[in-house]
Amino acid sequence: MEIMLVEGDITAQPVDAIVNAANSSLLGGGGVDGAIHRKGGPAILEACRSLRATRYPDGLGAGQAAATVAGRLPARWVIHTVGPVFSAAEDRSALLRGCYANSLAVADQLGAVAVAFPLISAGVYGWPVDDAVRQALAVLRGATPTHVTEARLVLFGAETYEVAARVAAAG
Template sequence: MEIVLVRGDITAERVDAIVNAANSSLLGGGGVDGAIHRRGGPAILAECRALRADRYGRGLPTGQAVATTAGELPARWVIHTVGPVWSADEDRSALLRDCYTNSLGVADDLGATSVAFPLISAGVYGWPVDDAVRQALTALRAARPATVEQARLVLFGADTYATAERISTPG
């Protein structure tokens, strides 16, 4: 699988699946989650509400992933995953890597060949950007999906993109 760093807005990515850094309620929020719900329109929220009513009454567990329509986004699906909140006292990095791995598993189940990921947990959940990039790249490089040919790590802002470039370059 090819891993590509992209500086930009994840809601504009033309891919089979866009990953949403969701909160456990699946009902929208701020940051990436809010942007995806706003740009994707009401169809995403309607499917999220159905998931809550049917399978995830207590919310989507951290590290897990589930798909909905992409609504008006330039993708076929949105894969929602809940990242862990950063803690200096508890190592939650395995849960963060699970977000990427489980999202790729859902993408495989859907038959997606291209997936765009945000930098999960690096916003309001407080994960340090440099380590969030390391965890994302570790998970993506270790993955062996059956159908996904390209994973894009979409980074918002010049500083975040520069950090990701520095960390991803060997040497």
Template sequence: MRVELIEGDITAQSADVIVNAANSSLLGGGGVDGAIHRKGGPEILAETRMLRASRYGRGLPVGQAVATTAGRLPARWVVHTVGPVFSAAEDRSELLRACYTNSLQVADELGAESIAFPLISAGVYRWPVEDAVRQALSVLRDAEPRSVRAAVLVLFGAETAAVGRTVHAAVFP
């Protein structure tokens, strides 16, 4: 699988799957989650409401992933995953990596060939950017999906992108 880092807006990415750094309610919120719901339109919210009414009555657990339509986004599907809130007192890295692993698995089950990820948990969930990039790339570097051929890690803002490029150079020398 080809892995690329770019600076940009996740909602503007043309891919089979756009990953949403969702909150557990699946009903929208701030940051990436709010942007995806706003740009994707009411079709996404309608499907997430159905998921809440059926399988995820208590919300989507941290690290898990589930797909919906992409609505008006330039993608076929949105895969929603809930990242962990950063804690200096508890190592939650495995949960963060599970977001990437499980999103790739759902994309594979859908038959997707391309996937675009935001930097999960690095916004309001306060995960340090350098480590968030390292965790993402450690999963993407070692992944061997059946159908997904290209993964893009979309970094929002010049400062985040600069950190990402530095980590990428270290992980993919």
């Protein structure tokens, strides 16, 4: 799998699937989640409501992943995953890695070839950017999906991109 670091807007990525750093309600929110819902339009929210009414009545748990349509986005699908909130007192890195691994598994089931990931949990959930990048790259570099051949880690802002490039080069 080719892994690319991209500085930019995840909602503009021309890929098969965009991963959404969702909240457990699946009903939209801020950050990446809000941007995906705004740009993708009401079809995504409608599909998320359907998931809540059927498979996830209590919401999507941290580390899990589920797919919906992508609405007006340039992708075919949105894969929603809920990142853990960072805690200095408790190691939640396995949950964070699970977001990437489970999103890749869903992408593989969909037949997606190219997938764009945000830096999950590194925004309002407080995960330190350098470690969030390490966790993401550990999963993406170790993955062996059958369909996904391109994984983009889409980083919002030059500063986040520079940190990611340093971490990627070091490891």
